Amino acid sequence: MDPVTNPYAPGAGSPPPELAGRDPLRDRLRISVQRLRRGRSAKSLMMIGLRGxxxxxxLERMRQDAEAEGIHTLRLEAPEHRSLPALLAPQLRLALLRLSRxxxxxxxxxxxxxxLAGFARALKVxxxxxxxxxxxxxxxxxxxNGDLELDLAMLLEEVGRAAREAGTALVMFVDELQYVAEEQLAALISALHRCSQxxxxxSLVGAGLPQLRGxxxxxxxxxxxxxxxxEIGPLDDESATRALVNPAREESVEFEPEAITAILTASRGYPYFLQEWASHTWDIAAQSPITRADVALATLEVTAALDANFFMVRFDRITPAGRCYLRAMAELGPGPHRSGEIAAVLHKRVQALAPIRAALIEDGMLWSPGHGQTAFTVPLFDDFMRRTMSGDECWQAT
Known part of the structure; x- marks a missing residue:
């Protein structure tokens, strides 16, 4: 196939050619912001899900939907080492300047x-x-006052009054919300609570890893x-098939049913992985229809690309002790796993491993679906760990 006409978009955060399976959430937000505009109550959203x-x-498509309805929005990504006030201040300034027109x-x-001027000067220290x-x-x-919780509430009150007078609403879209420090997250929640009262x-539409809820x-x-x-999860088979097949049909290309099944199985319905498999398969296939054999060949390239560009970026940040903990989890399979099971693989006590587990959760590599349970936040990471790292060095070190 001609790589120039390849319709798929496997880059991180790149919009896919077809955003399948997410219409109910988009409709939910549309109703919410229109209720806000009319002075009616509407809950904020925190979308949670694994990587990929x-x-x-x-989040970005929902922001665009809101802007198309005449709603004022701001878009933030919370990095791990920057404060929420520093992210909010310039965005709120732009929103207020727009409202002032x-x-x-x-x-x-x-x-x-x-x-905003008082807020920034008081908190800059x-x-x-x-x-x-x-x-x-x-x-x-x-x-x-120099108190984040009090000052942020007062600031958002003023923004909210201006938005109400302008006949609109302000919705803050914040990605990676799990990285906001607890004190700052508490202040944001308190300010939104006051505006709701x-x-x-x-309103807020946040997105983050599963630990965000806790x-x-x-x-x-x-x-x-x-x-x-x-909860944002993998696509069901029908939605995943649409995301795969419809962009190709726009280019007069078809997939054999066995090829569709192979890609859905390999990607497990995760949109990012689906785009990777579809893109590589397109480039490998000689002609339409794309076959299962094309998918098999592409899988070798997809695995190498994911290892180098998706998994290894996260692996490189992990301490040696953390890597052994993850390798022990991978030994048990995709998970979730009980803390005692992981400790048994490493021949250590659960209490001794607790700080390592806590650090991996804080770093966004793991989450706890239930008491004493641990799971990967990155799908297919167990496969990657088994490919990349022998467990022998971890077992021998214990």
């Missing part, structure tokens, strides 16, 4: 900019990474009532 399920792509909201938007231009002078007592049109509940006990937590 397409959370980032879905609406005649009926000018006064409240300018007040919001004053609140604690969060030194805050960098934002000032478009108005701060007003004493307006979001300038005042019926202000401010982190939110730990940060604020009422988070479970403030948010819905839709």
């Amino acid at each position: 399920v397409g959370k980032t792509v879905l 609406t005649e009926q909201a000018q006064v409240l938007a300018r007040r919001g900019l004053s609140a 604690k969060y030194r990474d805050i960098e934002v231009g000032f478009d108005a002078e701060p007003q004493p007592g307006l979001a300038d 005042l019926a202000l049109p401010i 982190r939110a509940g730990k940060a604020k006990s009422y988070a479970e009532r403030l948010f819905d937590y839709p």
Whole structure:
């Protein structure tokens, strides 16, 4: 096949040619933001799922949907070593400047900019990474107490009032939300709670790994009532088939049924992996229809590409002790696994391994589906660990 016309998009966060299987969530958000705009209650969303399920792509498509409805949005990705105030401040500034162009909201938007100036100046001592231009002078007592939870609530109140006056809403789209520090996550949840109490049109759509739900509940006990937590998982066979077949048909290319089954089985329905298999198979196939033999040949290239570009990036960050813990999990299969089972493979006590497990969860490599259970956050990582690392060095070290 001509690689120039290859329709698939396997890059991280790259929008696929067909976003299949996610329409119910998109409709859910559309209803939510329109309720907010009308002054009605609507829960914020925290979408949770493993790596490779397409959370980032879905988050951006939902943001575009909201913008098309006339909703003001901001888009953030929470890195591991940057504060939430530093991420929010410049984005809120842009949102307030946009709102200030609406005649009926000018006064409240300018007040919001004053609140932002006070917020940034008061918190810059604690969060030194805050960098934002000032478009108005701060007003004493307006979001300038130096207390993140109090000040962020006051700031979002002002933004919400301006958005309401402009006849719109503001929705914050935040990716990798599990990396936000607990104190800062608590402040964000508290601020959203206050806006909800005042019926202000401010909402959050977050995305993160499965541990996000527990982190939110730990940060604020009422988070479970403030948010819905839709789980983003692999595509069902029908949706995965559409994502695979329809882009090819746009280029007058077909797949044999056995080739479709082979790709769905190999990718396990995970959107990122499906795009990788489809893209490599397209490049290998000589003609239409694409066959199961083409998929078999492509699988060798896909495995090498995933090992080098997807799995190894994560593997390189892990300590030797962490790698042995993951290799022991891989020895047991895809999981989830009991902590005692993992400890038995390594011939160690569960308590001795607890700090390693906690560090891997904090780093986003593992999560706990239930008490004493451990699972990979990266699908197919058990296969990768068995290909990459012999367990002998771990077993012999114990």
